[in-house]
Amino acid sequence: MRVGFQDELDELCNGIQAEGRLTAIAVSEATRALVDWSVQAFDATLAAESEVKLHYNETEVRVETLLARQAPVAGDLRTVLAALHINRSLERAAHNAARVAHLATPPPRRALVEEAVITDALRAMGDRGAEMVRTAIDTFERRDANAARLLSALDELVDRENEKIADTILTMENNDPELRKWAARMLFAGRWLERVGDHAVNVAERTTYMVTGESTATPSGPT
C-alpha cells in the first residue's frame, strides 16, 4: 500500500543517514585540522561540509514535497517532522565543524602546560563529538528510542572538557599576546565543538519522538 509514498520516506531517511555520516566526518576532520594543523584535514572538513549542505537542501525539498503531496499522519508525520529537525541539527553541526577548522592555528609553542591541556581537551571534545554524531545517526537508522539518555551522558563529558578549556584560559597567568590570541581562538573552537554535542543529542531526542511520539527535546539555540 502506498508504495511510492514508502519509497519517498525511505529516500528521506537514507538521505539523513548519509548526511549524518558526512557530518561525523566533518567533525573528526575538523578536529584533526585543529589539533594537528593538517591542511589535508582542513580541506576534507570543508568538502564534507559542502556535501552536507547539498544533502540538507535535498532533504528540505523532500520534506516539502512529502508534506504537500502525501499529507503524512501518525508515525509517517513524526518521521517527516523528525527528519526536518535532524536535517537542521546535522547541517548546523557540520557548519560548526567548518568554523572549528577555520580556527586551526599552531600554538606559539611556549611549551606551556596550558597549551597541552587545551589541545588535549579539544581533541577529546572533537573525537567525542564525532562519535556522538555517529551514534546519534545509528540511533536514527535503527529507530532506537532509548539512545537519547546515553547521548546526554556523553554530552556532559563534552561540556566538562569545554569548561576545562575555559577555566584554563581564564586563569592563565602568561601575558604573551601571541599565546593570548591563540587561546582566544581555542576558546571559540571549544564553544563550537560543544555545540556539536548538543546537536547530536538533539538528533537522538528527535529520534525518540519519531518512534514514540513522546517529546523529550529541549529547545536549543540556532548556532
Place this chain on the structure above:
Amino acid sequence: MDAPPTTTGTQPRGLQPETMAGASNESIELPMDQREVVFDCRELGVRYAGVRALRDVDLNIHRNTVTALIGPSGCGKSTFLRCLNRMNDLIPSAVVDGACLYHDEDLYGPQIDAIEVRKRIGMVFQKPNPFPKSIYDNVAFGPRVLGMKDGLDDRIEQALRRAALWDEVKDRLRQGALGLSGGQQQRLCIARALAVEPDVILMDEPCSALDPISTAAIEDLMTDLKSEYTVVIVTHNMQQAARVADMTAFFSVDQGETGTRCGVLIEVDSTEKIFTKPSNERTEAYVTGRFG
C-alpha cells in the same frame, strides 16, 4: 435531570428554543472530559437478520463537539450512526442490543417515541436528497409535519442562514430545489435538518459527492454548527476528519473464527492524537494508508 424525549414530556437540555436563536454556549470552551455527554453508548451492537454487523461499542459523544467516525467500508459506521437516531428501526431485520443513552435516557426505552427522536437528532445523507419541491417547501417540510407553524418564514430564513445557503437562494425560494447545484442541495438538506431545531446532527459521508469548494463550505458549516449543536460525521476522507473533527473514532472489522466479519470500535481519542500518535497499531495502519 433531563426528561425523556417524548412528544409530551418537557424538552431535554440542548433542545430549548434558544439553541436555535443562537444562545452562546459555554460548553464549547470546556475540555472534552468536562463537556456534557450527549450519547453514552455501552456495548452497543447491531444484528441484521441474526448476523452480527457491529458489537460492543463503548463510546461517549460530547456536546458542542464534532465527532468523526472513520474506518474501512463495511465496518459498521453507518450502522452505528443509525443507532443514534433509531433509523435502524426502519430496517425490519435490524436488532440493536446493548445500551444507547441520550442525555441519560435510554434511547431504546419503551417510553421513547422514535419520531420525536428523529426530530431531535437530524440526519444528512451521503447523496443530497431534496424533495422535488421548492427550496422553501423543502426546509418547511419538517416544521410543518411537526406542527411548528409559528413564524415559519423566520424559521426557514434562520435555517438557510445557518446552513450558509441563504445568500445564494434568498431570491429564488419558490424555485425548485432540484435546480440547485449538488453542494447547494447538500446544504439545503442540512438546512432542512436544522429547521426542526435538532439537538444533534448526524451526517453520513455528507461531502462524498461534492467538489472541493462545496466540501469546504460544508466543513466550515460543521465548525460553525458545533457552537450550538453536536455533530457526528462519517467520512472516508481522512483529511476531512483531521480538519473538522474534535474527536475521531476508528472502527474496523474483526474476522471471527468461523469467517464471520463484524464491526468493532478500535480506538477513540482526540483527532490530534489519532493523527499524530494513535495508540492502536490498527489505527496507525489505517490512517497512514497502509491498511492491508
